[in-house]
Structures are given as C-alpha cells and as structure tokens.
Amino acid sequence: MYFKNHPSVNIIANVSNFSMIPYLLTTTAIDVLILDLELEGLSSIFEIKTILKTHPTTKIIIFTGLSEQIYASLYIKVGVSAYKHKKEKLAHLGDSIVKIHSGVLIMNETLQKNLDLTTKQHRSNGLNRKLSNREVEVLRYLGVGKTRNEIVKISNKTIATFKARLLIKLHAKSTVDLLNKAKILKAI
Template identity: 25%
Template sequence: MTTSVEMGEAMPRAQVLLVDDHPIVRQGMARLIDRQDDLSVCAEVESIAEALTTVDRMPPDVAVVDLMLEGGSGIDLIRSLHLQHPALPILVLSMHEERLYAERVLRAGARGYMMKRESPADILQALRRVLQGELAFSPAVLDKLIPPPASPDDPTSYDATLSGLSDRELEVFQYIRQGYSRRETANLLDLDVNAVQTYCTNILHKLASIMG
C-alpha cells in the first residue's frame, strides 16, 4: 500500500492563530511558523474582539496569545477562549515576567507560557507540545511553578495530589521543592535534564487540577 508520505503529498499542517498587538512580532512569528512543515499561520489579529470572532469563524488548532492586547488583557481572552472552546490549546508568548503571570495563565486555561526572549527552537517546541495536549513552560517557569516546601504559614496543601504522582515524579517533585534546579535534580537521579523537564510538566499537569 502506498501512503501519502510515499506519494510525496503534504501532511496537514496545524493551523496557528497569532494574537499580538505588535505587527512586527506577528510578522516575525508568522515567518518562523510558516517555514515549518507541520505548522501554518491561519490568521493574525491584534485585539480580543478580533481573536474571538476569528476563532468562531475559522477555528484554529492552537492559539498563541500575548498578555497585553488592544482592548483588554490577554488573560481575559484566555478565559473566554477556554470557556467557549475548551479543547483549544493556548500558548502564551510574552515579554512580561513569568513569575508574575505563569500560574495565572495556567488557571485561566492556557497550556503553556514562553518568554519572547526564548530561542525560536524552544518556542516551536512549546507550540508542538501544547498541540499534543501537554503543558509547555520555559525552564525558568518550571522551576518557579513547582511549589516550595510547605510551612506552617502556608495554608496550601498538595498532599492529596502527591498520591497521584508516580514514584519517579514524586522523587523529582521532592528535589525541586527543596530548591534544587532541574539540572541538579537530573544529576542526583542520574537522569537526562530533558527527562526531568518532562516529569516537571507531568507534575504541573496534575497540580493544575487544584489550581482552580
């Protein structure tokens, strides 16, 4: 049997909606994405109203959203998109400090947060991860989102969630909680640092259920 790949037919490309109020950013991202064999920009918009209308009119496979938009906050847009289109993966691409916003966008319904200063390769990898149903965060965000050690002054408890972690996830979780970086954790557990990042992503996915 001859497959479409063997016949040289192009595989379907995931359709990406870009939402950013800076034309130069949209154009740069569009050029980067359109050079990929598996990704294509279906629309570029600069406001919340345009984004909502575009998603209703021609639903994309994934949305890339900035936090500061014409007509309001990107977080408000994420909430609206998640409410109206819960299956739509959303990746935040922002210049704003991740430690202030990453947890908020996760709660709002985004599946990833990348800083604009990250490399094109890392941004594309994050885009593909959210398309696959995974969480995607920059390394700095991963280190900040794993909760710190519990203290008497901290009412938040993750004990119920810990029971749902695998043995290896629990090991990684405990090291990160103690303040070890992902690379240090990888060395201590004799793992590749990318494997530790995957474990962190899985942990965050499970913690997301108690973040509201």
C-alpha cells in the same frame, strides 16, 4: 515569517486587536492560539478564561515580554498550555506549538516550582503568591500609565479598591512608590 516553511506549523491568521479573536475562533478551527498579554484590547485574565471555556479544543500559548516569574503561574492556573517569553528562540516556540497540539503542557523548572509552592499554600514574599490575579492586572495597567477610565471592564470603584490593596500589600506610600516597587519586582 519564521513559520512560513515550518513542517508542522501552519499560521491561520494574525490579528492586531483582541476583539478580533472571538470572531476568528467561531469562524476558523484553531488548534493553538499564540497570545501576547500586551495585545491591544486584551484587558483581563477573565477574557482568556472565557476563550478556554467557550473553545475547549483550542490550546493557548502566552508569548509575551512580561515577566514569567510574575505572570506565568497565574495563566497556567487558568488553563493556558504554555507561557513563553519573547526572549526565547522562535525554534523553542515552534517546538512548544507542536507539543501542545499533541496534548503536552509545557512548563519549565522555575514555573513548576512556583506552581508547587502555590499549591502547597506556602506564604512568601513572591508577588505571584501575594497578589490576586486582578491585583496583578491592575498593577500592570497602572504601570503602563492607563487611567481608571482607560481600564475597561473594571469599574472605577473596583480599581480604587485594588489600588488600595496593592499599596498595603506592597508596603507602598504612594502610587509612584507602588510603581517603583512593581518595577523592582518585574511586575511591569
């Protein structure tokens, strides 16, 4: 509703499940896709990479409630144009849509610093530099209570491997301890 009378933003469609997006992108010209990482059916960062590869003219803005500190640099590195937290005012989202449509990449100062540190290969305790993209995804799924069978597109063996790696990397003694540490780090 906020963008109904916006002079530069025209909402083409609204979907409730990620599975609708590939079809929508093949049937409709979409310049900027606003995507929530918690959208039902979105199970992997690799699905976003696929969209960017198959629809190179479509720009993606991640608009989510998940921690920018943990997730933003992961998604910017795969090619999304902006990462906006839902706590921001919708006017900022509108400005970002207009800027991205004109070819500008949107990064705040904190995100730029995180990317600079990652690029320079500095090692630190920062979760986004300590864990792989897939490890962060598995941690997020475990944090919302998904079982191995509910995490689609990742085999049970792979999930078990990533869970074991997470336990080691985060110095956790159990799944409960792992999830408590993830909450403290704002990964879930």
